[in-house]
Amino acid sequence: MTVTTDQMVQLITPTGERRPHPVYEGLIADLDGAALRGLYEDLVVVRRIDAEGTALQRQGQLGLWAPMLGQEAAQIGSGRALQTEDFVFPSYREHGVAYCRGVDPADVFGMWRGTSLSCWDPYDINMAIPAIIIGAQGLHATGYALGLKRDGVEAAAVAYFGDGATSQGDIAEALGFSATYQAPVVFFCQNNHWAISEPVGLQAQVPIYQRAAGYGMPGIQVDGNDVLAVLAVTRWALQRAREGSGPALIEAVTYRMGPHTTADDPTRYRPTGELEEWRERDPLARMLALLQREGLADDAYLESVTAKADAVAAELRAGCLALPDPAPLSMFDNVYAEAHPLVAEERAQYAAYLDGFEGSN
Amino acid sequence: MATTRMSMAKALNAGLRKAMEQDPRVVLMGEDIGKLGGVFRVTDGLQKDFGEDRVMDTPLAESGIIGTAVGLAFRGYRPVCEIQFDGFIYPAFDQIVSQVAKLHYRSQGNVKMPLTIRVPFGGGIGAVEHHSESPEAYFAHTAGLRVVACADSDDAYGMLQQAIASDDPVLFFEPKRLYQHKGDVDLDRALTSREPLHQARIARTGTDLTVAAYGPVVGTALAAAEAAAEDGVSIEVVDLRTLSPVDFDTLEQSVLRTGRLVVTHEAAVFMGMGAEIAARITERCFYHLEAPVLRVGGFHLPYPASKLEEHHLPDLDRLLHATDRVLAY
Numbered sequence: 001m002t003v004t005t006d007q008m009v010q011l012i013t014p015t016g017e018r019r020p021h022p023v024y025e026g027l028i029a030d031l032d033g034a035a036l037r038g039l040y041e042d043l044v045v046v047r048r049i050d051a052e053g054t055a056l057q058r059q060g061q062l063g064l065w066a067p068m069l070g071q072e073a074a075q076i077g078s079g080r081a082l083q084t085e086d087f088v089f090p091s092y093r094e095h096g097v098a099y100c101r102g103v104d105p106a107d108v109f110g111m112w113r114g115t116s117l118s119c120w121d122p123y124d125i126n127m128a129i130p131a132i133i134i135g136a137q138g139l140h141a142t143g144y145a146l147g148l149k150r151d152g153v154e155a156a157a158v159a160y161f162g163d164g165a166t167s168q169g170d171i172a173e174a175l176g177f178s179a180t181y182q183a184p185v186v187f188f189c190q191n192n193h194w195a196i197s198e199p200v201g202l203q204a205q206v207p208i209y210q211r212a213a214g215y216g217m218p219g220i221q222v223d224g225n226d227v228l229a230v231l232a233v234t235r236w237a238l239q240r241a242r243e244g245s246g247p248a249l250i251e252a253v254t255y256r257m258g259p260h261t262t263a264d265d266p267t268r269y270r271p272t273g274e275l276e277e278w279r280e281r282d283p284l285a286r287m288l289a290l291l292q293r294e295g296l297a298d299d300a301y302l303e304s305v306t307a308k309a310d311a312v313a314a315e316l317r318a319g320c321l322a323l324p325d326p327a328p329l330s331m332f333d334n335v336y337a338e339a340h341p342l343v344a345e346e347r348a349q350y351a352a353y354l355d356g357f358e359g360s361n
Numbered sequence: 362m363a364t365t366r367m368s369m370a371k372a373l374n375a376g377l378r379k380a381m382e383q384d385p386r387v388v389l390m391g392e393d394i395g396k397l398g399g400v401f402r403v404t405d406g407l408q409k410d411f412g413e414d415r416v417m418d419t420p421l422a423e424s425g426i427i428g429t430a431v432g433l434a435f436r437g438y439r440p441v442c443e444i445q446f447d448g449f450i451y452p453a454f455d456q457i458v459s460q461v462a463k464l465h466y467r468s469q470g471n472v473k474m475p476l477t478i479r480v481p482f483g484g485g486i487g488a489v490e491h492h493s494e495s496p497e498a499y500f501a502h503t504a505g506l507r508v509v510a511c512a513d514s515d516d517a518y519g520m521l522q523q524a525i526a527s528d529d530p531v532l533f534f535e536p537k538r539l540y541q542h543k544g545d546v547d548l549d550r551a552l553t554s555r556e557p558l559h560q561a562r563i564a565r566t567g568t569d570l571t572v573a574a575y576g577p578v579v580g581t582a583l584a585a586a587e588a589a590a591e592d593g594v595s596i597e598v599v600d601l602r603t604l605s606p607v608d609f610d611t612l613e614q615s616v617l618r619t620g621r622l623v624v625t626h627e628a629a630v631f632m633g634m635g636a637e638i639a640a641r642i643t644e645r646c647f648y649h650l651e652a653p654v655l656r657v658g659g660f661h662l663p664y665p666a667s668k669l670e671e672h673h674l675p676d677l678d679r680l681l682h683a684t685d686r687v688l689a690y
């Protein structure tokens with residue numbers, strides 16, 4: 001089931017023409033040629049990061065990878081709407097958002113390579129570590145937003161989740177709590193049409209954005225493959241939240257063009273033709289068409305974009321391969337914030353065990 | 362008796378199929394169990410053969426899966442719920458411990474909860490976090506639930522049918538790192554001729570000490586016994602199979618013969634199954650024990666990043682280290 005309605009916000013047509021909109025057009029009026037080129041570069045770079053992830057997994061360098069292929073505009077559009085003070089609560093597929101937050105691309109790979117459980121210090125980039133438990137982060141974003149409000153900080157929290165996550169109690173509870181307390185939080189749902197093998201129709205009988213009404217907050221559906229529309233809509237929701245007008249739910253309608261993860265086989269469940277249909281709405285092609293229409297994509301620029309993507313890819317590949325295997329005893333670190341006798345005892349016992357092993361060799 | 366060689370995943374699939382053929386009230390529920398056949402393919406082909414009413418792809422909500430199954434059970438159905446990975450059972454924890462476990466008791470025996478909750482558990486597969494946990498002790502600690510773990514294909518096939526046939530709720534733990542391990546399965550053996558669901562099994566006889574294990578580490582225990590035999594040490598391996606209740610009688614008999622016990626599991630040792638087993642066996646066999654009961658298992662930490670899991674999980678060397686210590690007393 002493809003959820004598209006008349007209300008869906010779109011600012012670029014699939015063929016790259018600008019589409020006027022009474023409200024949202026104004027919210028991206030500041031974007032000059034350089035900014036538009038910057039957005040396209042972002043799209044290309046994160047697609048490249050993602051492809052590198054898949055390649056590294058295939059080469060045995062990562063245990064697993066969750067590709068974001070097809071969701072670049074949803075992530076760059078929303079990610080570039082954020083300000084430094086805003087705080088992101090992602091799921092496991094937000095590689096593009098992480099890039100916007102300034103995470104070192106190689107750091108994204110630690111979790112997938114199995115060298116550590118997290119990828120970055122949340123306070124360095126104002127982005128929590130990925131949530132693998134579906135929907136948990138919705139409540140965390142709500143609580144963080146409550147904290148922002150109490151502290152009188154004009155910033156917002158953003159929770160990223162998928163269409164499948166909307167079935168979880170945690171997301172329903174987050175929508176309820178945030179509305180009750182008018183928390184400055186934006187719920188950003190990437191409806192990529194699939195939760196592993198389950199089509200969005202198995203999770204929701206109405207378009208997802210409409211759920212917001214029942215909780216007393218605005219819900220907006222946006223073309224998730226249109227980077228300008230996503231940027232405009234997210235700016236709108238963030239601004240509202242920062243100003244104290246409460247939460248909002250954005251449904252970015254997009255498509256997961258790859259498998260759920262590198263361990264998944266979409267040919268078992270994806271209807272024939274669906275992927276091809278969505279390829280025609282490719283978010284990169286659309287932005288490139290717009291740039292070309294507006295005379296912003298000469299050869300030199302396109303070469304510079306490729307060069308940038310090449311450079312990022314080379315750097316992250318080298319960074320990923322250089323991630324050191326953790327020392328055995330490091331697994332006992334950080335179980336608690338304060339000294340804990342049981343952990344200390346087990347660490348000492350295991351250290352002695354390892355030593356004995358070496359001695360016998 | 363004709364046996365068929367098949368992987369544990371295929372054996373579980375065959376067990377589900379048989380249970381569904383024999384009882385139309387058996388319904389399967391879970392995420393991705395239909396077209397995809399489950400992420401481990403345990404339900405492969407069942408929706409095609411039994412239809413969407415009996416093999417239900419559910420919305421992505423664990424509390425919803427178990428809570429809805431409770432309602433179906435009220436109505437006389439026998440739901441078999443799949444939790445996709447161990448770490449995702451916690452959203453359903455409240456429904457399991459507050460509702461599933463207690464409804465028979467609270468209703469003075471009037472309401473039956475014949476749910477089977479299948480949980481792929483344990484590590485050793487290089488997964489990301491929340492995909493390698495061993496949550497069995499939480500459930501064994503809750504009265505009203507039965508908890509079991511299979512360790513080979515034949516038991517997987519038989520025990521799953523027994524769990525579904527039980528009028529009590531059963532937490533059915535499947536060692537996910539063994540899904541593709543093959544073993545001989547007797548597809549025709551009557552359920553009644555199998556060890557009942559509350560009974561342990563001597564997986565290998567021995568005289569010097571007993572190793573009690575379940576699920577993924579039964580194989581490790583057998584390998585340790587093999588290795589020890591080369592050094593002239595005779596280890597008896599007890600596959601517990603059932604964690605609530607624990608078959609203390611079988612274990613006690615074994616320890617009375619060997620005088621020594623090591624318990625091993627992947628779950629953290631602290632407050633784990635091994636603690637209960639060590640305490641009870643000490644009580645029962647105090648004058649026969651030649652050494653304290655030792656435990657080998659996970660450490661008191663969240664399941665670590667996969668590059669560290671070989672250190673966290675009990676392996677052959679750690680198990681032999683413990684058996685050496687027990688024998689040295």
Ligand SMILES: Cc1ncc(C[n+]2csc(CCOP(=O)(O)OP(=O)(O)O)c2C)c(N)n1
Binds near residue numbers: 164165195196421445
């Ligand atoms: C609580 C919980 N249940 C099940 C899973 C297993 N799982 C991982 S991703 C996924 C599908 C998620 O779909 P959706 O929310 O639409 O996000 P997407 O992966 O499409 O981005 C499932 C079922 C999980 N991670 N957490």
